[in-house]
Amino acid sequence: MKPPPITVVLPDGQEVTGRLQERQQVLDAWLYKVAVPAWQNTPEGRVEPAWYVVWVKAPDHVKPVPGVSYDDVPTTRLPPPSAEREILGPRRPSGWVLQKLERGRGIIHAVDCEEAPTGTPVLTLDKALDAAEHPGTRLCSLCSAAAELDPVLKGFEHGFGGAENGSREPS
Numbered sequence: 001m002k003p004p005p006i007t008v009v010l011p012d013g014q015e016v017t018g019r020l021q022e023r024q025q026v027l028d029a030w031l032y033k034v035a036v037p038a039w040q041n042t043p044e045g046r047v048e049p050a051w052y053v054v055w056v057k058a059p060d061h062v063k064p065v066p067g068v069s070y071d072d073v074p075t076t077r078l079p080p081p082s083a084e085r086e087i088l089g090p091r092r093p094s095g096w097v098l099q100k101l102e103r104g105r106g107i108i109h110a111v112d113c114e115e116a117p118t119g120t121p122v123l124t125l126d127k128a129l130d131a132a133e134h135p136g137t138r139l140c141s142l143c144s145a146a147a148e149l150d151p152v153l154k155g156f157e158h159g160f161g162g163a164e165n166g167s168r169e170p171s
Contacts, residue, residue, distance in 0.1 A: 004070055007063040008034050008056065017065070021053065023075045030058040080142035095122035096145055098131050111145030131155065 003019035010016065018036035025031075033055050040050040056062055066068065092112050097120040099107045108128055109116035124133065131137055132149055141145035 001072065001084065004033060004036070004068050004073065005065045006032070006068075006070075009061050009063065015063070018061070019051070019154050020070060020073050023058075023070075023073055024055075025075075025077045027078070031055045032058045032062050034062060035067055062086075083138055092144065096128040096149070097122060098137070101136075103136070104134075105138075106131065106134070107140050108132055108145050109140045110143040110145045110148070113140055113145065115140060115142055116141065125152075 003021045005017050006020040007015050008018040016036055018034040020032055021035055022033040023030060023034060024033070032107050033053065035051040035053045038052040039047050042048055092110065095111045096108050097113075097116045099109060099115070099117045099120070101107065108123075108131055109117075111122055128145075128149060129152060132139060132153055139149055
């Protein structure tokens with residue numbers, strides 16, 4: 001079966017009719033694999049028709065041809081987000097970075113913290129915990145570093161009504 005026609009918008013704004021070979025969903029867009037007619041030179045020095053195949057972003061570089069169905073075009077979709085992901089939203093990048101300060105002090109930041117230094121190696125959980133246990137190191141409270149690492153360092157019971165909060169245990 002011949003791929004259906006599709007209008008391909010060239011970089012200079014010209015529109016040509018190409019063939020839609022495949023569609024692929026990526027995180028923030030759809031990519032369309034299109035073939036557009038072109039010419040090529042043969043080793044014998046002749047000029048012959050050929051298809052130039054390229055992936056382009058839809059809808060920026062392609063337009064549907066009125067009356068044409070694209071239902072049979074091979075299509076790769078991302079799996080639907082889990083209910084947890086829909087509720088929580090996009091996940092931040094994993095890992096932490098250590099901002100080194102004077103006199104052996106430091107601050108641990110989440111990778112995407114605005115205060116995090118650039119070009120610093122990303123720490124795994126174990127390395128971040130090791131660094132956090134150093135007496136001169138504190139956890140950034142502006143980003144998620146403190147919220148993520150404090151419970152692991154101090155135990156998950158910390159802050160839930162124990163004596164350290166000034167609350168009393170029932171007698």
